[in-house]
Amino acid sequence: MVLPRIGHIIYIELDKQSETQQAGTLKTRISDMQGELAWIEIPIADSTGRSVVLPSGTPYKFWYIGPDGSHYHFYTTILGKGKDQIPTLMIKVPPKDKIIRTQRRNFVRVELQIEIAVMLNEKVRAYHFLAKTIDLSGGGLSFSCPVHYRLNEGDELNIWLCLPNKSTATIAHARVVGEVVRCKPPEEEGYPQWVSVKFTKVSEADRAQIVRSCYQRQLELRNKGILE
Template sequence: MLNVGDTLSIEIKNADEFERFRSKIVDRRGEQLFIDYPVSEKTGKIAFFLDGTEIRVSFHAKDSAVYMFDSQIVGRKKENIPMIIISYPGKEKLLRIQRREFVRIDSTLDIAVHPVNNEDFQPFTSITVDISAGGAAILLPTNHKIKSQMQLFCYLVLPLSNGEYYYIKALCKTIRIISGTKGSKDIVSIQFLNLSQSETQQITRYCFDKQLSERKRGR
C-alpha cells in the first residue's frame, strides 16, 4: 500500500499548535520507512524532529482513499540524501478516513448545556453519545424543554492523549430531537456554530485518537 515516492502528510502528536508537514518515502525496509526531511506546509522550511517524537502520518492510496497511522521518529540516516527513519505499524493497523467533512465517533464526554436566553430552559449537565468537529448528540434530562432549531451554549471537556484536558465553549444549534424508547432518554443532535480553527482541530484530533486506539486494540 505504501511505496517509494509516495507523499506523506505529517503532524506532531500533542503539539500545542497544529502544523502539517510534507515528506516523501525514499526507502522502505520491513517495519521502517525512510523519508526525506519534512517541510512545513505553512512556512516552507525544513523541520527537524528529535528521535522519539510521536507523529501522525496520513497518505492517499491508489484507491483514492486517505489512510492514517501513528508513528514515531526512530532514527536518521544519510546516504545520497539525509533521511529520517519512522516506524510503520503495518497495513492491518491503518485507519481509513471517512470521505466526509467530519469524522463522527461514539464517545461519552461530559458536557454542560446553557440557554442563550436565560428564560428558555434551566442549564443542565449531561454526556454526549457521539461527537464530531461538526456537532454532537447529547442525552437530555427528563422533562426537558429543548426543541429543534434552538440556539444554546455547550461547555465541553475534551480529554487529550497527553493526559491534559481541553475546554471548549461553543454556540450551538439544535438540529432534531430523537425520542427515547422503552424508558430511555431523549437525545438532541446539535451543530457547532462558532468553533475556532484550533477547537475544530482538537476535536478532529480527539476523534482520530479514539479511532486509532480502538484499531490498535483490535476492535
C-alpha cells in the first residue's frame, strides 16, 4: 500500500452538493503532512481552471496514482482551512486499510484513438513519426504504423501523447518512455503493423493525465452500452 506524501498530486471527485456547486473533478497537491493530518492546496476545477474552496465538514472521494503506477482512492472530510500564509485545506488521511487500490500497474486498456509522436533514437534506425493509438492504459498502449518503420521487441521508444479532456474540451500533453513488447505484422500487404508498448518511465502527473483520459473514455463507452 502506497500512502500519499508531500508533493503528491491528488484528485477530488466532486458530486453535486448544492445548486451552486457542479459535479466534476478537482486537482490539488499535498503541501504538508503531520501524522494523520495533511494540508492540501486550494483545489482547481478541471472544467474551469478556477480555484474551489470546499466547505468544512463535507466528505469527498480522493484519488491518486502511486509511484508504483497503481490507482488508489479513499474517502475523507475537509476539516478546515490551514493556518499558513499560503491558503490550504486540512484533511485527515485514513489508515492504510481504508485506502483502496482499484487498479494494478498493468491497467486494463480501453479502445481509444489519440495522436502520438514516436521517436526511436538509434544510428541506423533514427525514426521520428506520427501515429494513432489503438488502445491506451496507465501502463501502456498499442499503435499502428507503416511497416517500413522496422521496430523490434525490446526497442525503447520516446512517445508524446495528445490527451483529450472531455470535461474542459481541451488537449493535455504527456510524455512517456516505453518498451516494445510485441510487433504484429499486417495480415495483408499494404496495411499497417501493430505495435504494443509498456511504459517504463512516466511521471506521476503524466500518468494521472493518461488515467483520466482512459477513465473518461470508459464512462463514454458505458453510457453507450458498449462497456459494462
